[in-house]
Amino acid sequence: MEKIIEFSADGLYVVNHEGLTLFANAAYEDITGFKREELIGNHMGDLIQKGYFDQSVSLLVLEAKKRISILQQIGQQKKDVIATGNPVFDESGNISMIVTSVRDITQLKELTKELTKAKSFLHLNQNRYTFSTDGSDEQVIFQSMLMKEIIHKIRQIAPFPTSVLLSGPSGSGKEVIANLIHQLSDRKEQPFIKVNCGAIPEQLLESELFGYEKGAFTGANHDGKIGLLELADKGTVLLDEIGELPLALQVKLLRVLQEKQIQRIGGTTTKQLDIRIISATNKNLKEQVLSGLFREDLYYRLQVVELSIPPLNERPEDIEILIDHYFSYFCKLYNIEKHVSHETKRILQNYHWPGNVRELKNLVEGMLVSVPSLTIEPVDLPPHFNIQHSQESSPTxxxxxxxxxxxxxxxxxxxxxxxxxxxxxxxxxxxxxxxxxxxxxxxxxx
Structure with missing residues (x-):
């Protein structure tokens, strides 16, 4: 019997009716890292005081006089275990000893966590919080010196986990730049999650970012929820429209960046977090800091490296190659063959593009699917292009x-x-x- 107990895969720990340790098998030593010689003969209460355990199922069984199971972290490596204390009664109905079985569930817990994350990612793939990293149209197309300098700097900073702030007008390509940073980093195989701070209602944003424990508030999912920051662990988070983040959440985000830990709403424990933060804004955050709308300490945390993405009208060298790229891309995507006349391309090159690259991309797609002829002429352009063309002569x-x-x-x-x-x-x-x-x-x- 002693040999059977010794070779059990589960850890076995035996105490007497007073709580004194009588026996611990080899599996228990392997799971906890404690040697039986330092445990046998010691009372469970004393061992708790010495820091061997945070709680004792044996003492709980002695008090309740029934079988009890608890989840706890135990041993030098703080392994997750299920400890089940079983009382052994004598003929008089008194407890003579307690046999506790200890099963290591660390791996099981990790698998459960990964399954939960996988389910959350499956859900995220169908809503607005995700950002595709493998779209063939999400390329950085350029030939201007301004963009060459930006791409050169991106190649320098991408391998490091440093925070990056992308500033520039709407449609200038900040999301594409963020995608490039992620793809050039050693996190490219890890999650890349985009959060639009201006699109999520303020009352939902905190729970989306930080997650919550079950029962944290009325209407909460009964199983709790993993937050987007926690889901992005080991990966990258793009906080788009960071200037829209409410002040109360700015404080919490700052704490995450400082302590590299996260705590869910309604939770009592923290989790270590390894994420790279990329922020994007079309606002002047310095002015927001001066007006009290954005925390200065958070601004400097996010702005370790700042990249200013210029509007398209400040890099006119890129207009023609962007037109050619998107025409080629959408022709291939929709399996059609069309061309742009020289005069049409000239008008497009001289246009001021207030909506930047996004406007250009949408215009090209719209013309390719809506113009019936094989060649797109100036008359096929939206009215405001031709109005500007008629009002403006070629530049002197x-x-x-x-x-x-x-x-x-x-x-x-x-x-x-x-x-x-x-x-x-x-x-x-x-x-x-x-x-x-x-x-x-x-x-x-x-």
């Missing part, structure tokens, strides 16, 4: 030189952290640069 040499000059000044201001340094870099007087900026209504932040 002077206008083109000024556009080129503006781009050079913009690049210098982007590279240097002060206007004076930018002027030195350009080889002009500080006052001359200030005058040009005033004439063009250009600011250092832009």
């Amino acid at each position: 040499l002077k206008q083109r030189v000024e556009q080129f000059e503006k781009r050079i000044v913009h690049d210098a201001l982007h590279k240097k952290n002060t206007i004076r340094k930018a002027a030195d870099y350009l080889g002009i007087d500080h006052s001359t640069l200030v005058k040009k900026m005033k004439r063009w209504k250009m600011t250092k932040e832009e």
